[in-house]
Amino acid sequence: MNTSAGAATKAPAEVGADVAIIGGGLAGAAAACAFARRGISTVLFEPRAQSDGLLSCSADSTTPRLMAGRRAKCCGHCLHGRVRASLAALELTDCVDRIAHGRTTRARIERRGVPALEFELADPGFVVRRDELDPALLDEARRRGVVIIAQSARWSPRENLVRSDSVECRPKLVVGADGLSSRVARDAGLVEHGRQGRRFGLAFDFEADAELADALVEEGTIRMIVADGGYLGLVRERHAVHAGLLLDAKVSARDALARIGTEHREIGAIPQSILHQALACASGAGPIPFRTTSAWSDGLALIGDAAGYVEPFTGEGMTWAFESAALLDAAVAASTSLDAVPARYGALRSEALAWTTRRCRAIAWVVARPRLVTAALRFAQCAPSISRRILQGVVR
Ligand SMILES: Cc1cc2nc3c(=O)[nH]c(=O)nc-3n(C[C@H](O)[C@H](O)[C@H](O)COP(=O)(O)OP(=O)(O)OC[C@H]3O[C@@H](n4cnc5c(N)ncnc54)[C@H](O)[C@@H]3O)c2cc1C
Structure with missing residues (x-):
C-alpha cells in the first residue's frame, strides 16, 4: 500500500480494520500495541511516522544530538515510576527500559x-527522550502487525469514516489519540467550550x-x-x-x-x-489545560492528552497516556464486542483517574499563583x- 503523502490526488484506498487510531504519540502507539496483541486488526494514522521504519534516533544514542534539528515533542522527558504497572500490562516495559537515559x-x-x-x-x-520513545513504540506496534499510515486523518462521526489523503476506513471503534486540543474530541462534540x-x-x-x-x-x-x-x-x-x-x-x-x-x-x-x-x-x-466533557461516546474512545490534560508540573502526561491505553485494553478484555468498549472504558477511566485528575487540578491551581x-x-x-x-x- 502506498502511504506517502504524494498519493493525494488518487481516490483513497479502503483499509479494512476493526480499530482506527488517530494519532501515534505514546497513547496511540501503546493502544495500537495492545489491540494487535489481542489479534484485533488495527490501523494507526500518524503524520510524523515514516512509512519505511522509524525515525531519527542515531545508532549511537550515547551521544545526544539534541541540537541537531527541531525537537520532536513538547515534553520535559520525565516519566513517572508509577508507569511501570501500565507498561507491564501492555507488555511494553522492555521498550521503555531500552531507551531510558537514567x-x-x-x-x-x-x-x-x-x-x-x-x-x-x-x-x-x-x-526518556521523545525522539526515541515515540518511534520505539511505533516500531513495536508495526512489529505486532499494526498498519501504520504516515498521514494525518480526520474522523467523520456521522458516516463513521476515518479518512487520510490516500486511505479511508470504516472501523468498529475509533480511538482519538491526537493530543492536546484533539480534533477528534472536537468533532465528537466532547470539548468543554469556554473552559x-x-x-x-x-x-x-x-x-x-x-x-x-x-x-x-x-x-x-x-x-x-x-x-x-x-x-x-x-x-x-x-x-x-x-x-x-x-x-x-x-x-x-x-x-x-x-x-x-x-x-x-x-x-x-x-x-x-x-x-x-x-x-x-x-x-x-x-x-493548557485542555478539558473534555467525557472521554468516550458511541464508537469512540479518547486516550492520552486527547481525553484532557491538566498541567506539566506534576509530570503526569506520559503516565496518563500509558495508563489510558492500559485502561482501554482492560475495557477490551472485559467486553464481549468492540461496541461495548467505549462505555466500559469510560467507567474504568473515571474510577482509576478521577482522584489523580483532581489532585493535578489542585496543584495547577496553586502553581498558577x-x-x-x-x-x-x-x-x-x-x-x-x-x-x-x-x-x-x-x-x-
Ligand atoms: C512544557 C511541557 C512539558 C511536559 N513535560 C512532561 C514530563 O516531563 N513528563 C510527562 O509525563 N509529561 C510531560 N508533558 C506532557 C506530555 O508531553 C503529554 O502528556 C504526552 O505527550 C501525551 O501523549 P499523547 O500520546 O496523548 O499525545 P502526543 O504525544 O501529543 O501525540 C499525539 C499525536 O497525534 C498526532 N496527530 C495529531 N493530529 C493528528 C491527526 N489529525 N491525524 C493523525 N495524527 C495526528 C501528532 O502528530 C502526535 O504525534 C509535558 C507537556 C508540556 C506542554
Missing part, C-alpha cells in the same frame, strides 16, 4: 526569596559543559523553578539539559527566561547563543517532614 530520584521546588524544598520521589522515575486554559508549553534541550550542567541541575533531580508568569523545569541527561517551560499567554519565553535568569544566577549564566539556538529548535503546545507557592515553601521550612510527606503523596 532515573529521577529527587525533586526540588524553588521560588525566588524562599529556601528551596527538596525531597525524594516516592517512586523513582525515568529520563480551555490560557497557558502554553515550550520545551527545548541544550548541551552544556559539565560545570554549567552541574550548576543547573544534578543528574537524577527534577528541578522546578516557579516564577511570575510561569515556571521552568529542568532535568539532566549526562551533559544535556532538558527544559520545559509553562507560560501564561502573552509572556514570551525569552522574557520569562531573562526574568528567571535574574532571580537564579546559574540560569542567567547560560550563554545567550545556546539559549537562542535551543529556543529556535523548541517545540510548543497549548493551550506564585504567592501561594511562596507561602507553601515557607510553611515547608517550618514543618519540613510533614511537607515532604505531603509532596511525596502529591508529586507521585
Whole structure:
C-alpha cells in the first residue's frame, strides 16, 4: 500500500480494520500495541511516522544530538515510576527500559526569596527522550502487525469514516489519540467550550559543559523553578539539559527566561547563543489545560492528552497516556464486542483517574499563583517532614 503523502490526488484506498487510531504519540502507539496483541486488526494514522521504519534516533544514542534539528515533542522527558504497572500490562516495559537515559530520584521546588524544598520521589522515575520513545513504540506496534499510515486523518462521526489523503476506513471503534486540543474530541462534540486554559508549553534541550550542567541541575533531580508568569523545569541527561517551560499567554519565553535568569544566577549564566539556538529548535503546545466533557461516546474512545490534560508540573502526561491505553485494553478484555468498549472504558477511566485528575487540578491551581507557592515553601521550612510527606503523596 502506498502511504506517502504524494498519493493525494488518487481516490483513497479502503483499509479494512476493526480499530482506527488517530494519532501515534505514546497513547496511540501503546493502544495500537495492545489491540494487535489481542489479534484485533488495527490501523494507526500518524503524520510524523515514516512509512519505511522509524525515525531519527542515531545508532549511537550515547551521544545526544539534541541540537541537531527541531525537537520532536513538547515534553520535559520525565516519566513517572508509577508507569511501570501500565507498561507491564501492555507488555511494553522492555521498550521503555531500552531507551531510558537514567532515573529521577529527587525533586526540588524553588521560588525566588524562599529556601528551596527538596525531597525524594516516592517512586523513582525515568529520563526518556521523545525522539526515541515515540518511534520505539511505533516500531513495536508495526512489529505486532499494526498498519501504520504516515498521514494525518480526520474522523467523520456521522458516516463513521476515518479518512487520510490516500486511505479511508470504516472501523468498529475509533480511538482519538491526537493530543492536546484533539480534533477528534472536537468533532465528537466532547470539548468543554469556554473552559480551555490560557497557558502554553515550550520545551527545548541544550548541551552544556559539565560545570554549567552541574550548576543547573544534578543528574537524577527534577528541578522546578516557579516564577511570575510561569515556571521552568529542568532535568539532566549526562551533559544535556532538558527544559520545559509553562507560560501564561502573552509572556514570551525569552522574557520569562531573562526574568528567571535574574532571580537564579546559574540560569542567567547560560550563554545567550545556546539559549537562542535551543529556543529556535523548541517545540510548543497549548493551550493548557485542555478539558473534555467525557472521554468516550458511541464508537469512540479518547486516550492520552486527547481525553484532557491538566498541567506539566506534576509530570503526569506520559503516565496518563500509558495508563489510558492500559485502561482501554482492560475495557477490551472485559467486553464481549468492540461496541461495548467505549462505555466500559469510560467507567474504568473515571474510577482509576478521577482522584489523580483532581489532585493535578489542585496543584495547577496553586502553581498558577506564585504567592501561594511562596507561602507553601515557607510553611515547608517550618514543618519540613510533614511537607515532604505531603509532596511525596502529591508529586507521585
Ligand atoms: C512544557 C511541557 C512539558 C511536559 N513535560 C512532561 C514530563 O516531563 N513528563 C510527562 O509525563 N509529561 C510531560 N508533558 C506532557 C506530555 O508531553 C503529554 O502528556 C504526552 O505527550 C501525551 O501523549 P499523547 O500520546 O496523548 O499525545 P502526543 O504525544 O501529543 O501525540 C499525539 C499525536 O497525534 C498526532 N496527530 C495529531 N493530529 C493528528 C491527526 N489529525 N491525524 C493523525 N495524527 C495526528 C501528532 O502528530 C502526535 O504525534 C509535558 C507537556 C508540556 C506542554
